[in-house]
Amino acid sequence: MKKYAIGTDVGGSHISCALVDLEKGELVEGTRSEGSVDNKADESTILKSWADVLANSMKAINKDDLAGIGFGMPGPFEYESGIGRFELVDKYESLNGVDVASKLKKILSLDPSVPLRFMNDASAFAVGEAWLGSAASVDKSMSITLGTGFGSAFVDSGVPVVEGETVPKMGCVWHLPYADGIADDSFSTRWFIKRYKEETGLEVSGTRSIAEAAYENPKAADIFKQYGSNMGEFLGHWLKKFDTKTLVIGGNVTGAYNLFGPAFESALKSQGVDTSIELSKLKEDAAIIGSARMLNPEYWETVKSTIPKM
Structure with a gap:
């Protein structure tokens, strides 16, 4: 198992992420990155703003040591495939039907085999609290x-x-x-x-x-x-x-x-x-930690069948 994953909390107007040590079960100090996002912007602007924040956290390690990136993502979203379904909602409309996973990999110059995994943002918060937080x-x-x-x-x-x-x-x-x-x-x-x-x-x-x-x-x-x-x-x-x-x-x-x-x-x-x-206890770090946990192979086996039902 690769030791490090990036956990990401995507909000309606912000994105925050950090490197998580999957073995120790903790955020890696000094790797938190965040930025504001214009959810009314075009597809390329939104994805670039997300990628810039992710790249800042990724600087701490060699890309070859990255287990993958997890996202706590607001709905509606096709969590299993990484495709946006932001239809009839007042945010991220330009990402409706967009393969967010594939496009972010290209922008970040990641190998196609590196997994990007997605979970509902409220679920990611709850998973983080259940793993390392108040529950x-x-x-x-x-x-x-x-x-x-x-x-x-x-x-x-x-x-x-x-x-x-x-x-x-x-x-x-x-x-x-x-x-x-x-x-x-x-x-x-x-x-x-x-x-x-x-x-x-x-x-x-x-x-x-x-x-x-x-x-x-x-x-x-x-x-x-x-x-x-x-x-x-x-x-x-x-x-x-x-x-x-x-x-x-x-x-x-x-x-x-x-x-x-x-x-x-x-x-x-x-x-x-x-x-x-x-x-x-974890506050804004809960969704980051919860989403990163999806890159732990053992945990992924327990949760992957639930993801499509979110």
Whole structure:
């Protein structure tokens, strides 16, 4: 087994990556690279911006020592083949139908035999936390990311669970009905922005200013309590059904856990949920570590049949 892989976290407007030592199970110091991306740009501009960031991390080793590159990639994406399917979404439209894997190999001058492997970004986050993070000590975990979207994934023995009776369709919860819409409407940043305007008449761009106001403004504080209570009410059923030992919470909204956490935990307790709640240890490194793990041959054998179902 080649010792090093690059793990990559592709976001809607950024990309970050680092070299991961697969034997030691750790990021290689000094190899983190990141950059902003214009998701409305043409195909060549986007791929070049990704390749430039990847090349920076690759400088630390000889290309012959690279086991491959793993990507935590937002959907819709054909994860098995590495082809973009960004249709009817407000990002990366120019990559729809593009063989991202083959084109990046050419730009980076990689041998065609070097594997580029892709996984849903929320799943990559969950795999990273299950391997080296806050869920490393348990077999069954769920990870959620709270931010511009409501990311989620269930993991059993390191492998994402995307089908079966114990998880929702696709192995995630963002699309499930909740309130007057779907869960993503109620547990993403835009819910906070909408509720804050309804309660105060003020417009804000994100949750940070609402969190700052919560220490003096009871209405702002109540919004976080409502958020936590609603999310606990929503997640409790699935945490029990999956027999989840640990729930890992990550994403930007996690910084305000002291404001919504007590209500969240209380809502879970009222349903008899005894899942351990942990904040992400790896944070932005989780998806990098999780995606790099796909280049470990033994792990790849356990997960490769799941990839096409994401």
